[in-house]
Amino acid sequence: MLPAVPVAPTPLFEFRRVGLTIGGTRILQDVDLVIPERGITVVVGPSGSGKSTLLRCCNRLETPTAGTITYRGDDLAELPPRTLRRRVAMVFQAPVVFPGTPLDNLRAADPALGTDEGCRLLERVGLNPDLLERSAERFSGGEAQRLCIARALATEPETLLADECTSALDPDSAEVVEHLARRLADDGMPIVWVTHSVAQRDRMADHVVALAAGRIVTADPEEEAR
Amino acid sequence: MNSNTVGWWGLAASLIFVVVAIALTSSFRLGLSRTISIATGRSLVQLLVVGSALTLVIDPDTSLAWSWAWVAGIIVFAAYTVTRRVPQVPNLLPVTLASNVAVAVVGLAIVFGFGVFDLDSRSLVPVSGMIIGNSMKSGVVAAMRVVEASAEQRAEIEAGLALGMSTRQASARFVRSALRTAISPQIEQTAGLGIVFLPGAMTGLLLAGADPLDAVRAQLALMYVILSGTVVGSIVTGLGTVSRLTTPAETLRVTHRASR
Numbered sequence: 001m002l003p004a005v006p007v008a009p010t011p012l013f014e015f016r017r018v019g020l021t022i023g024g025t026r027i028l029q030d031v032d033l034v035i036p037e038r039g040i041t042v043v044v045g046p047s048g049s050g051k052s053t054l055l056r057c058c059n060r061l062e063t064p065t066a067g068t069i070t071y072r073g074d075d076l077a078e079l080p081p082r083t084l085r086r087r088v089a090m091v092f093q094a095p096v097v098f099p100g101t102p103l104d105n106l107r108a109a110d111p112a113l114g115t116d117e118g119c120r121l122l123e124r125v126g127l128n129p130d131l132l133e134r135s136a137e138r139f140s141g142g143e144a145q146r147l148c149i150a151r152a153l154a155t156e157p158e159t160l161l162a163d164e165c166t167s168a169l170d171p172d173s174a175e176v177v178e179h180l181a182r183r184l185a186d187d188g189m190p191i192v193w194v195t196h197s198v199a200q201r202d203r204m205a206d207h208v209v210a211l212a213a214g215r216i217v218t219a220d221p222e223e224e225a226r
Numbered sequence: 227m228n229s230n231t232v233g234w235w236g237l238a239a240s241l242i243f244v245v246v247a248i249a250l251t252s253s254f255r256l257g258l259s260r261t262i263s264i265a266t267g268r269s270l271v272q273l274l275v276v277g278s279a280l281t282l283v284i285d286p287d288t289s290l291a292w293s294w295a296w297v298a299g300i301i302v303f304a305a306y307t308v309t310r311r312v313p314q315v316p317n318l319l320p321v322t323l324a325s326n327v328a329v330a331v332v333g334l335a336i337v338f339g340f341g342v343f344d345l346d347s348r349s350l351v352p353v354s355g356m357i358i359g360n361s362m363k364s365g366v367v368a369a370m371r372v373v374e375a376s377a378e379q380r381a382e383i384e385a386g387l388a389l390g391m392s393t394r395q396a397s398a399r400f401v402r403s404a405l406r407t408a409i410s411p412q413i414e415q416t417a418g419l420g421i422v423f424l425p426g427a428m429t430g431l432l433l434a435g436a437d438p439l440d441a442v443r444a445q446l447a448l449m450y451v452i453l454s455g456t457v458v459g460s461i462v463t464g465l466g467t468v469s470r471l472t473t474p475a476e477t478l479r480v481t482h483r484a485s486r
Contacts, residue, residue: 022480060475061384081476086390096385099399109389148385155389 010073012037012159012190013058019066020053020214027053028064029214037072039206040181040191044198050214051194052093055161058192059088089157093164095144097136102127102147105136109154121150125180142173149180160184162193166200178204241266284347293347297334297354301326304362308463312369314481321466325365326358328462329455333357342447353448356427360452361459364408368464371404372397376471376478383478393472394465401464408460416453425449 015033019026027050035041045051056062057069060081069076071088098105103118113121119129125146131139136147145165152160162181166174181204185191193204201208210217232240244266251258283292305322312318334354336342343349376383379400386396394401419425420442428445432438471479 059388061387061477063473063475063477082390082392085388090388092381092385092388094381096381098382098385108386108391151389 009037011035011070012041012072013192014070015054015057015067016069017067018057018064018069020050020057020062020064021066027214028057031067031214031216033209033216035192035209036190036207038185038188038190040185040193040204041207041209042201042205043192043194043209043211044201044205045196045211045217047196049211051196051211052163054209054211055090055163055192055194058161059085059090061090086155087157088159088161089152089155090161090163091145091148091152091165094168095141095148095165097139097144097147100136101133102136102150103132105147105151106154109151113154121154122147124153125150126176140173142169142176145169145173145177146180149177153184158189160189160191162191164194164196167195167197174200280351283351288347290345290347290350293350296351297330300351300354300358301330304358304365307362308365308369311366312373312467314373314479315369315467315470316479318369318467318470321470322365322369322463325459325462325466326361329361329459330354330358332458333451333455336451337447343444352427356448357452357455360412361455364412364456364460365463367411368404368408368460369467371407372401372464372467373471373481375400375404376468377481380478387477393476393478394468397468397478401468405460405464408464409457412453412456416449419445419449 011034013033013035015031018028018031018033020028031054033054043051043054053062057064058071058076060076060079063077071079071084076084098108102122103113103115106118106121107113115132118132122129122132127143127146127150131143136144139147145168149160149165160181166177169177178200181191181193185206195201195204208218244262248259248262251262282288283296301323305319305326308322309315309318334350334357337353337357338345338350343353376397379397383393383396383400387393415425425445427448428441431441431444436444468478471481473479
């Protein structure tokens with residue numbers, strides 16, 4: 001009997017010579033990158049380094065002008081965008097709460113969602129389920145962002161993208177969201193987390209991708225995470 | 227000749243009001259004097275040319291085909307005018323053409339099919355102009371508001387897209403608002419009919435010596451057709467604009483990129 005040959009796991013995302021130019025401005029250049037299947041991958045870099053654009057490429061909100069991106073081995077450009085976005089959810093920098101109640105917000109993601117499931121989703125992100133049918137427009141920044149995460153989770157995604165999702169929050173709310181992300185990652189949901197904060201990188205990262213001027217500076221999980 | 231016919235001296239006299247308007251805008255330093263002068267000159271030349279051409283087209287000996295050709299010209303020019311106001315939207319001309327054709331077919335079928343007016347060159351050209359012209363105005367507003375909303379409300383639209391919504395679903399709230407903005411003036415105009423103002427066709431008929439009730443019936447029929455044309459034109463143009471702004475990756479084309 002032949003010995004088992006170790007097979008390299010399929011990466012979550014793989015970028016091959018990805019470039020993105022908009023109006024003559026190069027935002028991403030020759031990005032070669034592997035984002036692993038497990039844990040929290042933190043993408044760090046200064047403002048304007050292209051880290052948000054890189055993240056947006058992962059659910060096709062941006063389309064590269066060069067190179068290819070794969071998601072779990074499939075060419076992203078071949079995946080139907082709407083299906084992809086339900087598999088790869090995204091939370092943005094500024095929480096965007098739709099008009100109405102938290103239940104209305106959750107039903108924007110899943111129109112068939114019942115109130116029990118809505119309560120469970122609110123509890124999962126640390127919100128009081130009694131808030132389910134109150135006006136979501138009065139939520140604080142931290143509550144609104146947690147509602148946005150609950151709304152993203154309502155699509156039952158495989159992967160979560162987070163674009164500086166604590167930068168508009170006070171430190172206490174940011175800590176709650178960080179703990180929530182860690183819990184989701186520990187439960188098996190891979191997260192790609194964009195931040196410009198080195199301190200947050202140190203707290204959150206299982207793997208690190210550093211960007212500067214649209215290029216990868218380092219993508220070495222072991223070195224950078226320390 | 228009807229006693230209310232405006233002669234050349236009458237027309238020249240009406241220009242006194244333009245001089246008053248220029249004097250007022252100058253005194254308030256609104257910077258509009260040149261614009262008013264150009265607009266007045268353009269309207270004078272355009273309408274004189276159109277009037278001369280209409281004289282030929284509505285001649286009883288001229289084939290009705292020329293009037294239909296004129297209507298086709300109105301449809302194309304109005305469609306092109308809408309696209310010029312929203313140059314950010316690619317390939318919108320087929321949408322605005324389709325919108326105008328739909329409005330014209332429905333409107334003219336009602337007006338002439340139900341015998342509101344007799345189908346002749348004297349009625350076909352001006353009725354088409356009124357229906358399509360009003361639809362064009364609301365189409366411009368609908369397209370512009372959709373383009374503005376796609377930039378101003380980008381965060382909310384992208385939040386919807388990120389949940390797997392289509393661009394139409396994600397922008398539905400703003401498209402509805404754009405359509406309301408485009409259609410509302412025509413509703414207000416219809417509601418204020420007779421109380422606030424006497425509309426153009428009725429005024430024209432009264433000046434031409436028609437019986438007031440005949441003029442009212444003609445005007446009401448036209449207003450109802452114009453109202454429905456405005457609704458059809460706004461919806462087709464508004465939804466068509468969203469469709470044209472949608473990329474193959476199901477995002478909305480960036481019309482004003484803010485930052486990366």
